[in-house]
Amino acid sequence: MKIIEVKKLKKSINGNPVLKDVNLTVFKGEIYGFLGKNGAGKTTTLRIILGLLKRDGGEIKIFEENLTRGHFKKIGVMFEYETLNPEWTVLDNLKQTCYIYGIEEREIYKYLDIMEFSRSDLYKKVKQLSKGMKRKISLINAILPEPELLILDEPTSGLDPEMQLTIREILLEFKSQGKTILFSSHNLNEVQKISDRIGLIKEGETLIEIQIKKELYLVEGNYPELLDNKVKDKNLYVVDEKVIKEFNIQKYQAIKDIEELYIKIMGMEA
Numbered sequence: 001m002k003i004i005e006v007k008k009l010k011k012s013i014n015g016n017p018v019l020k021d022v023n024l025t026v027f028k029g030e031i032y033g034f035l036g037k038n039g040a041g042k043t044t045t046l047r048i049i050l051g052l053l054k055r056d057g058g059e060i061k062i063f064e065e066n067l068t069r070g071h072f073k074k075i076g077v078m079f080e081y082e083t084l085n086p087e088w089t090v091l092d093n094l095k096q097t098c099y100i101y102g103i104e105e106r107e108i109y110k111y112l113d114i115m116e117f118s119r120s121d122l123y124k125k126v127k128q129l130s131k132g133m134k135r136k137i138s139l140i141n142a143i144l145p146e147p148e149l150l151i152l153d154e155p156t157s158g159l160d161p162e163m164q165l166t167i168r169e170i171l172l173e174f175k176s177q178g179k180t181i182l183f184s185s186h187n188l189n190e191v192q193k194i195s196d197r198i199g200l201i202k203e204g205e206t207l208i209e210i211q212i213k214k215e216l217y218l219v220e221g222n223y224p225e226l227l228d229n230k231v232k233d234k235n236l237y238v239v240d241e242k243v244i245k246e247f248n249i250q251k252y253q254a255i256k257d258i259e260e261l262y263i264k265i266m267g268m269e270a
């Protein structure tokens with residue numbers, strides 16, 4: 001089942017074409033890493049998917065339907081600031097989530113320990129927390145209702161490596177329950193570690209989607225009929241015709257790892 005499907009999404013902000021052609025498909029039970037440099041259009045895309053911003057063009061389906069208020073019960077969301085009330089304490093924010101979703105308040109404490117959040121932190125106002133603490137509490141807030149789908153904007157940004165690992169483990173545990181995650185990042189390393197598929201966005205355009213199967217990277221473009229054959233071969237990828245022309249890549253090409261492809265396409269050190 002397609003949990004999210006975005007086709008030909010377009011958006012201009014103040015006359016600036018921020019999204020030109022964004023396409024992505026997230027299937028049930030997978031972790032989808034939405035990867036791109038700062039300013040590539042990741043946050044804007046996620047905001048539009050969630051109906052927080054209007055689109056200028058394109059199609060979006062959530063759970064194979066148009067987005068309605070009813071879907072929000074099934075979606076956990078984490079953005080840098082918007083999901084928490086900065087003037088309230090951490091505890092009041094989490095209690096409100098429990099109230100809205102009919103969850104026992106003791107559930108709050110289950111996650112606090114895993115995330116190394118002390119009891120005294122609960123009584124701090126969100127605006128007094130460090131960036132990393134805000135990330136952690138936003139993630140707890142998103143996961144508390146045990147939603148079907150998590151949409152996370154840069155979930156580990158600003159966190160130390162140990163906490164990044166904890167968060168990756170939480171996301172993998174979430175996935176093991178058959179649930180779905182779409183998260184954005186500008187860190188290839190991180191995305192590679194936990195994603196089943198990766199969408200690369202550059203300057204408002206998603207160039208390719210890469211399916212990761214252990215050591216094999218399948219890059220989907222306009223050649224879906226070729227993908228089945230590729231599963232038999234190791235380290236081969238297939239790319240979109242537009243990308244082939246622009247970056248002078250051959251249709252089939254052996255790669256050592258995904259970094260090589262990433263650097264070629266994104267034109268930057270990974």
Ligand SMILES: Nc1ncnc2c1ncn2[C@@H]1O[C@H](COP(=O)(O)OP(=O)(O)OP(=O)(O)O)[C@@H](O)[C@H]1O
Nearest residue numbers: 013014018036037038039040041042043044045186
């Ligand atoms: N409210 C806004 N007003 C003007 N420009 C905006 C606004 N929101 C986004 N943009 C512009 O849209 C482009 C894409 O921004 P967006 O935040 O979606 O990128 P991103 O990939 O999430 O970047 P980052 O990794 O830095 O968060 C940027 O050039 C940004 O300056």
